Amino acid sequence: MASAGPNEPQQSGEQLRQMLPELNSARPTIAEIARRAGVNKSTVSRALRDDPSIPQATRQRIQDLAAQLNYVPNASARHLNHARTDTIALVSRALNLDTGAGSADPFLVELLAGIADEAASHHFDVLLVRAEEGERELGVYQRILGGRHADGVILTDLRPNDHRLAYLCRHRYPHVLFGRSAEDLAEARLYPYPWAEVDNRSGARIGTEHLIGLGHRRIAFIGGGDTYHWERDRRAGYREALARANLPYDPRLCIPSGISQKDGYLLTQQLLSWEEPPTAIFAISDVLAVGVMRAALDAGVQVGPAFSVIGFDGLGLGSYLTPPLTTLRQPINEVGRILVQLLCAVLRGTPPEEPHVFLQPELIVRASTRGY
Amino acid sequence: MASAGPNEPQQSGEQLRQMLPELNSARPTIAEIARRAGVNKSTVSRALRDDPSIPQATRQRIQDLAAQLNYVPNASARHLNHARTDTIALVSRALNLDTGAGSADPFLVELLAGIADEAASHHFDVLLVRAEEGERELGVYQRILGGRHADGVILTDLRPNDHRLAYLCRHRYPHVLFGRSAEDLAEARLYPYPWAEVDNRSGARIGTEHLIGLGHRRIAFIGGGDTYHWERDRRAGYREALARANLPYDPRLCIPSGISQKDGYLLTQQLLSWEEPPTAIFAISDVLAVGVMRAALDAGVQVGPAFSVIGFDGLGLGSYLTPPLTTLRQPINEVGRILVQLLCAVLRGTPPEEPHVFLQPELIVRASTRGY
DNA sequence: TTGTAAGCGTTATCAT
DNA sequence: ATGATAACGCTTACAA
Numbered sequence: 001m002a003s004a005g006p007n008e009p010q011q012s013g014e015q016l017r018q019m020l021p022e023l024n025s026a027r028p029t030i031a032e033i034a035r036r037a038g039v040n041k042s043t044v045s046r047a048l049r050d051d052p053s054i055p056q057a058t059r060q061r062i063q064d065l066a067a068q069l070n071y072v073p074n075a076s077a078r079h080l081n082h083a084r085t086d087t088i089a090l091v092s093r094a095l096n097l098d099t100g101a102g103s104a105d106p107f108l109v110e111l112l113a114g115i116a117d118e119a120a121s122h123h124f125d126v127l128l129v130r131a132e133e134g135e136r137e138l139g140v141y142q143r144i145l146g147g148r149h150a151d152g153v154i155l156t157d158l159r160p161n162d163h164r165l166a167y168l169c170r171h172r173y174p175h176v177l178f179g180r181s182a183e184d185l186a187e188a189r190l191y192p193y194p195w196a197e198v199d200n201r202s203g204a205r206i207g208t209e210h211l212i213g214l215g216h217r218r219i220a221f222i223g224g225g226d227t228y229h230w231e232r233d234r235r236a237g238y239r240e241a242l243a244r245a246n247l248p249y250d251p252r253l254c255i256p257s258g259i260s261q262k263d264g265y266l267l268t269q270q271l272l273s274w275e276e277p278p279t280a281i282f283a284i285s286d287v288l289a290v291g292v293m294r295a296a297l298d299a300g301v302q303v304g305p306a307f308s309v310i311g312f313d314g315l316g317l318g319s320y321l322t323p324p325l326t327t328l329r330q331p332i333n334e335v336g337r338i339l340v341q342l343l344c345a346v347l348r349g350t351p352p353e354e355p356h357v358f359l360q361p362e363l364i365v366r367a368s369t370r371g372y
Numbered sequence: 373m374a375s376a377g378p379n380e381p382q383q384s385g386e387q388l389r390q391m392l393p394e395l396n397s398a399r400p401t402i403a404e405i406a407r408r409a410g411v412n413k414s415t416v417s418r419a420l421r422d423d424p425s426i427p428q429a430t431r432q433r434i435q436d437l438a439a440q441l442n443y444v445p446n447a448s449a450r451h452l453n454h455a456r457t458d459t460i461a462l463v464s465r466a467l468n469l470d471t472g473a474g475s476a477d478p479f480l481v482e483l484l485a486g487i488a489d490e491a492a493s494h495h496f497d498v499l500l501v502r503a504e505e506g507e508r509e510l511g512v513y514q515r516i517l518g519g520r521h522a523d524g525v526i527l528t529d530l531r532p533n534d535h536r537l538a539y540l541c542r543h544r545y546p547h548v549l550f551g552r553s554a555e556d557l558a559e560a561r562l563y564p565y566p567w568a569e570v571d572n573r574s575g576a577r578i579g580t581e582h583l584i585g586l587g588h589r590r591i592a593f594i595g596g597g598d599t600y601h602w603e604r605d606r607r608a609g610y611r612e613a614l615a616r617a618n619l620p621y622d623p624r625l626c627i628p629s630g631i632s633q634k635d636g637y638l639l640t641q642q643l644l645s646w647e648e649p650p651t652a653i654f655a656i657s658d659v660l661a662v663g664v665m666r667a668a669l670d671a672g673v674q675v676g677p678a679f680s681v682i683g684f685d686g687l688g689l690g691s692y693l694t695p696p697l698t699t700l701r702q703p704i705n706e707v708g709r710i711l712v713q714l715l716c717a718v719l720r721g722t723p724p725e726e727p728h729v730f731l732q733p734e735l736i737v738r739a740s741t742r743g744y
Numbered sequence: 745t746t747g748t749a750a751g752c753g754t755t756a757t758c759a760t
Numbered sequence: 761a762t763g764a765t766a767a768c769g770c771t772t773a774c775a776a
Contacts, residue, residue, distance in 0.1 A: 072518035077753035
């Protein structure tokens with residue numbers, strides 16, 4: 001296979017060093033354009049924004065000149081002048097390598113895609129920020145919002161009594177939340193800033209009811225700690241379904257865990273070694289469910305009728321697993337879009353009539369859950 | 373389950389509208405600090421950066437005051453002044469919802485995690501930018517780099533004769549590439565800007581040789597178009613292995629496709645309907661391999677000895693598939709870190725001695741490939 | 745040790 | 761229709 005022709009500039013790697021002094025040069029300013037055009041800076045500024053007070057002819061002349069010189073207005077200068085940056089930040093825990101997830105969280109990309117897409121259509125830049133934990137947690141928001149790296153921020157991984165909320169409200173930092181608790185919905189609707197959330201509790205309840213409907217009675221719920229709304233709510237939905245069906249709640253069947261595939265794998269290995277193992281497992285996320293199914297298969301347990309598995313999230317992956325995974329699909333892309341819309345509305349000064357969006361997940365039944 | 377106590381400020385959603393005027397207020401400037409401290413702006417500026425010329429006492433006093441007033445220097449002002457933004461941008465195609473991938477690319481998160489982590493440790497912000505296609509492709513770089521939204525940019529999805537390179541070089545826009553061709557490595561080493569790449573060709577060759585070593589003779593290679601280096605190189609590696617083993621190259625067995633699980637699924641369905649189907653499949657990515665394995669299982673073909681499948685990427689997912697997927701692991705996180713290190717070095721004005729990093733992927737043998 | 749003033753590149757408010 | 765000027769918030773010679 002022939003090499004692609006040498007089309008790029010060819011220089012020794014060392015020559016980069018020689019180019020360095022020029023790196024920051026040669027970007028024309030508005031003053032430069034003005035000088036060359038023989039007009040004032042303000043005329044150029046007007047011409048470039050198609051101000052009708054500038055006659056068509058000069059306008060065109062200046063625009064051509066600017067294009068020819070490859071002029072692009074300096075963002076920092078503009079931001080400084082306008083007192084806004086047209087940038088929103090997404091703060092996410094999933095970017096931390098040491099967060100224990102073991103590997104990438106597919107959820108984040110889906111969300112990011114929605115966010116990036118919508119932000120672009122609003123002419124906003126997107127800043128990606130790692131969430132910090134503990135002492136330095138609030139410092140992140142102070143830096144980004146106080147220092148005006150961004151005009152507003154999207155928060156994820158909300159917790160009960162999340163002290164970030166009080167902090168952001170106190171400082172009037174524009175923000176939008178992904179994740180409120182279904183537990184306090186009435187209260188959450190009073191929150192002054194927008195949020196969007198998927199009904200984790202109902203989702204988990206519906207999923208559990210699905211298992212119960214299939215005849216399962218010993219249903220384990222695995223995954224999640226006690227930290228975030230989404231994990232608490234999903235667990236609550238599980239218990240709610242049991243209660244409604246007058247099934248006893250067995251704490252031994254409700255097992256906390258990490259969020260990686262491996263966690264699901266190890267826990268399921270244990271479960272299956274019980275003398276009376278559960279006949280169905282509700283995994284708190286699709287990622288976890290992957291590990292659960294693998295463990296079952298490795299133990300020679302066929303996933304389906306005798307041992308049903310359901311996940312949560314609706315990752316594209318699910319339908320290609322063996323067997324295909326029943327799950328509760330979240331409209332992740334859409335959540336991303338909505339979050340951006342809500343935040344932009346706030347920044348624009350025109351908050352939406354209903355700033356609180358509560359979406360329903362959708363039960364997708366596949367072969368991993370079958371009648372017992 | 374009790375609701376989390378009402379800890380957040382409680383206001384009607386409509387009150388947000390009333391708060392709006394205050395949104396952009398109340399962020400103190402350096403002038404404000406100076407006024408309150410009874411000193412000049414420049415003194416404050418110095419005190420805040422621990423300039424030793426300011427006596428310890430005043431320094432402390434000013435720092436306390438700033439902290440108390442929640443002062444954070446305005447990034448735009450600082451950037452304007454310094455003529456740099458301490459921001460790098462990642463331009464990615466994977467953020468486009470309409471890109472045909474169908475869903476999230478897990479690869480991107482892994483890369484992002486590495487990038488975000490390393491960038492943070494260099495005190496750089498990370499801007500996330502969707503790649504455009506066609507006419508508007510270069511406009512993205514003009515806007516980001518010319519407009520100084522970022523100091524430098526990370527390019528992905530490189531193509532042969534990628535005209536972005538000439539463009540960036542011509543304008544002296546600092547950048548680093550993820551993806552050069554193994555086909556023109558000598559030439560690529562002359563490129564003035566840094567790049568990092570994983571040896572896709574060798575990886576694919578080693579993977580194919582693995583299959584050949586297992587006794588497979590009819591080996592299909594599916595996936596990828598003719599656009600990007602990574603897909604061309606992997607295909608080249610496949611052919612190289614065949615050639616070395618004196619196996620004939622059958623064009624019918626080298627099948628282009630999209631990059632989604634579904635593409636892998638549909639193609640494999642077709643393959644299996646042939647009168648003499650291949651006994652092994654090299655899927656150009658792990659994501660594609662997921663679809664391949666699903667199709668095999670659905671067709672009643674057991675993946676393993678009689679029908680081996682190998683992927684490429686080494687996503688965490690692979691070891692939990694059924695059967696676990698043999699693959700070539702790319703050090704994705706590390707690539708992200710390296711890209712940032714290289715770019716920061718350029719921006720710092722101290723380019724590394726060896727700006728071109730070529731990493732080897734690692735063959736990870738699992739149960740999806742077995743002797744034929 | 746600290747203050748003064750110029751400058752970063754825009755935009756906006758005056759005038760003219 | 762266009763020019764002059766101030767302002768955005770910060771840094772940094774240069775003075776004092």
